[in-house]
Amino acid sequence: MIIANIRGKSEKLLTPLTIVIILTIWFIATTLKLVDPKLVPAPQSVWAALLDIMRNGYKSHTLPQHLAASMQRLVAAFLEAVVVAVPLGLASGYNSKIRAIFEPLIEFYRPLPPLAYYTVLILWLGIENESKIALLFLACFAPVYISCASAVMKIKEDYINNAYALGANKWQVFFHVIFPACLPDMFTGLRTALGVGYTTLVSAEMVASSSGIGWMVLDASRYLRSDIVFLGIVIMGITGILLDKVIQIIEQNIVPWKGKE
Amino acid sequence: MYQILNDKPEKVATLSGIDFIYPDAKGGVAALQGVNLDINEGEFVCVLGPSGCGKSTLLKIIAGFLKPSCGEARMGNEIIKGPDWHRGVMFQDPTLYPWLNVQDNIAFGLKMRKFPQSQIKRITDQYIELVGLKGFEKSKPYELSGGMKQRASLARTLVNKPTMLLMDEPFGALDALTRQNMQDLVREIWMKTGNTVLLITHDVDEALALATRIIVMSRSPGRILKEFAAEFTYRISGSEHEMVRYKPEYMELREEILKIISSQNERLKLSQHNPKILLERK
Ligand SMILES: Nc1ncnc2c1ncn2[C@@H]1O[C@H](COP(=O)(O)OP(=O)(O)OP(=O)(O)O)[C@@H](O)[C@H]1O
Numbered sequence: 147m148i149i150a151n152i153r154g155k156s157e158k159l160l161t162p163l164t165i166v167i168i169l170t171i172w173f174i175a176t177t178l179k180l181v182d183p184k185l186v187p188a189p190q191s192v193w194a195a196l197l198d199i200m201r202n203g204y205k206s207h208t209l210p211q212h213l214a215a216s217m218q219r220l221v222a223a224f225l226e227a228v229v230v231a232v233p234l235g236l237a238s239g240y241n242s243k244i245r246a247i248f249e250p251l252i253e254f255y256r257p258l259p260p261l262a263y264y265t266v267l268i269l270w271l272g273i274e275n276e277s278k279i280a281l282l283f284l285a286c287f288a289p290v291y292i293s294c295a296s297a298v299m300k301i302k303e304d305y306i307n308n309a310y311a312l313g314a315n316k317w318q319v320f321f322h323v324i325f326p327a328c329l330p331d332m333f334t335g336l337r338t339a340l341g342v343g344y345t346t347l348v349s350a351e352m353v354a355s356s357s358g359i360g361w362m363v364l365d366a367s368r369y370l371r372s373d374i375v376f377l378g379i380v381i382m383g384i385t386g387i388l389l390d391k392v393i394q395i396i397e398q399n400i401v402p403w404k405g406k407e
Numbered sequence: 408m409y410q411i412l413n414d415k416p417e418k419v420a421t422l423s424g425i426d427f428i429y430p431d432a433k434g435g436v437a438a439l440q441g442v443n444l445d446i447n448e449g450e451f452v453c454v455l456g457p458s459g460c461g462k463s464t465l466l467k468i469i470a471g472f473l474k475p476s477c478g479e480a481r482m483g484n485e486i487i488k489g490p491d492w493h494r495g496v497m498f499q500d501p502t503l504y505p506w507l508n509v510q511d512n513i514a515f516g517l518k519m520r521k522f523p524q525s526q527i528k529r530i531t532d533q534y535i536e537l538v539g540l541k542g543f544e545k546s547k548p549y550e551l552s553g554g555m556k557q558r559a560s561l562a563r564t565l566v567n568k569p570t571m572l573l574m575d576e577p578f579g580a581l582d583a584l585t586r587q588n589m590q591d592l593v594r595e596i597w598m599k600t601g602n603t604v605l606l607i608t609h610d611v612d613e614a615l616a617l618a619t620r621i622i623v624m625s626r627s628p629g630r631i632l633k634e635f636a637a638e639f640t641y642r643i644s645g646s647e648h649e650m651v652r653y654k655p656e657y658m659e660l661r662e663e664i665l666k667i668i669s670s671q672n673e674r675l676k677l678s679q680h681n682p683k684i685l686l687e688r689k
C-alpha cells in the first residue's frame with residue numbers, strides 16, 4: 147500500500163513496459179529460433195495452448211475445473227486456518243500460559259519443508275483432498291497464529307488502560323479495543339498465510355493429484371508439453387497476484403487506518 | 408468568591424505513605440517515596456518536578472493503573488483497586504482509537520457503560536460542541552491535528568462526568584498558541600463543571616496559569632518537596648487576562664518555584680549517579 151502511494155507517473159509506466167519488453171524478447175528469440183522450442187515455446191503457441199485447453203480441457207478436466215480444484219483446496223484450508231488460528235493466536239498473546247503450550251509446537255513445525263510432513267499426512271489421510279487441505283491448513287496456520295499473538299503483545303498499554311478508565315469491562319476491552327487494535331497485524335499475517343498456502347498448494351499438487359493447476363504443469367512436463375507448462379506457470383503467477391489483491395482490498399476496507407496511526 | 412469550597416474542604420482523593428518501586432533486574436527502581444497528598448473537591452492541582460521524578464507514576468497510581476508498593480491510595484473512602492470512569496485520564500500522546508471516528512471515540516465511555524442510544528447522541532453532541540470539534544464528527548483521529556486530537560481526547564474523558572480529571576502533560580506536544588487555547592478551554596471547563604483536576608506539567612507558567620495548588624516534587628525517588636497556593640487562574644479568566652503574567656506576585660512565585668526545581672538539577676549534576684535523569688526537558 148505504501149509502495150502504491152509513492153508510485154509516480156513514471157513508475158506506473160515502468161511496470162507494463164517491463165512486461166512488453168520481456169514479451170518482445172521472448173517473441174524475437176523464438177521466432178528467430180535462437181532457442182529450442184521444446185525448451186522455450188513461442189508466445190503464440192502458449193496462447194494457442196490456452197485456447198485449446200479452455201475449449202477441450204487438459205486430461206479430462208477443463209482449465210476452469212483445474213483452477214477451481216486448486217482454489218477450493220486453498221480457500222477451504224485458508225478459512226479453516228483463520229477460524230482456528232485467530233482465536234488461538236489472540237489468546238496466546240493475552241495469556242502467557244496458553245502461549246507456553248502452543249508456541250513451541252508451532253516454532254517446531256514452521257521451519258520444516260511442507261513436503262517433508264506431507265508424506266506423513268498422506269499416510270494418515272490418504273492421497274485425496276483431505277491430506278492436501280491438512281497440509282495447507284498447517285502452512286496457513288503458523289503465520290496467522292504468530293501475527294495475532296505478537297499483535298496482542300505489542301498493543302499500546304495506554305489503549306487498554308484508557309478503555310478501563312472510560313468504564314469498559316474486561317470483555318468490552320477485548321472486543322472493542324484489543325481485537326480491532328490487532329486487525330492491522332492480523333491482515334499482514336493473513337496475506338503471508340495465503341501466499342505460503344498458495345506455493346504449498348502447487349507443490350502438493352505436483353506430488354500427488356489428478357487435478358489442479360499444479361498437477362497440470364507437472365503432468366505436461368512429462369510429455370514435454372512446454373507450451374502447457376509455460377501457460378500453467380503464467381496462470382499460477384497471475385492467480386497468486388489476484389489472490390493477494392483480493393485480500394488487500396478487503397484489508398483496505400476493514401483497516402483503513404493501517405500505517406496511519 | 409473563589410474560596411467557597413475551601414471553608415469545608417471535601418477530600419476527593421487521599422494518598423498516604425505511597426512508595427512505588429518498578430521491578431527490574433537489580434531489585435527495582437524507586438520511583439516514589441513516602442508521598443502524602445490530599446486532593447480536595449474542586450481543586451486544580453498542578454504537579455511540577457524534574458523529568459523522571461515520578462510524576463507519571465503518581466498519576467497512574469491515582470488512576471488505578473499501578474498499585475502502590477507501599478501505602479494507600481483512596482478515592483473518597485474506598486481504596487483504589489483499578490481504573491474506573493470516576494477518574495478520567497488524559498495523556499500527552501492522545502490514545503484515541505484509530506478504528507473509530509471522532510464521534511464514536513467521544514461516545515466510547517457512554518457506550519461501554521450502556522447508556523441508551525439517544526442519550527449517548529445527545530451528550531456526545533454537547534461535548535463535541537464544547538471542545539469545538541463540530542464538523543469533524545466523522546473524521547478519523549489520524550485526520551486531525553495534534554490540538555484537535557487533544558480536544559477529542561478531552562471530550563472523550565468528559566462525557567463520563569468523572570469526579571476527577573487526571574492529565575499527564577496533556578499539552579506538552581502542542582505549539583505555544585494551541586497550548587494556550589487548550590489551557591483556556593480546560594480552565595473554562597473546570598470552572599463550569601467544578602471538577603477536581605490533577606495536571607502534570609513541566610511548564611511553570613502552565614501551572615501558574617491553571618492551578619489553585621502547585622506541588623513541586625523532588626528528583627527520583629519522587630517526594631513532595633513543597634506546595635504553593637495559587638489563584639492566578641481566576642485572575643486570568645477575569646478582567647486581567649494575560650497581564651497577570653507581568654505582576655510582581657506572579658514573577659515572585661515563578662522565581663521561587665524555578666529556584667526549587669533548578670536546585671534539584673544542581674544536586675543532580677553534582678551527584679550524577681542516575682544519568683537517565685540528565686536528559687532534562689527544557
Ligand atoms: N515501566 C517502567 N519500568 C521501570 N522503570 C520505570 C518505568 N516507568 C518509569 N520508570 C522509572 O521511574 C521513574 C519515574 O518515572 P515517571 O515516568 O513517573 O517520571 P516522570 O516524572 O513522569 O518523568 P517525565 O517528566 O519525563 O514524564 C524514572 O526513573 C523512570 O526511569
Ligand SMILES: [Mg+2]
Pocket residue numbers: 462463464575
Ligand atoms: Mg511523565
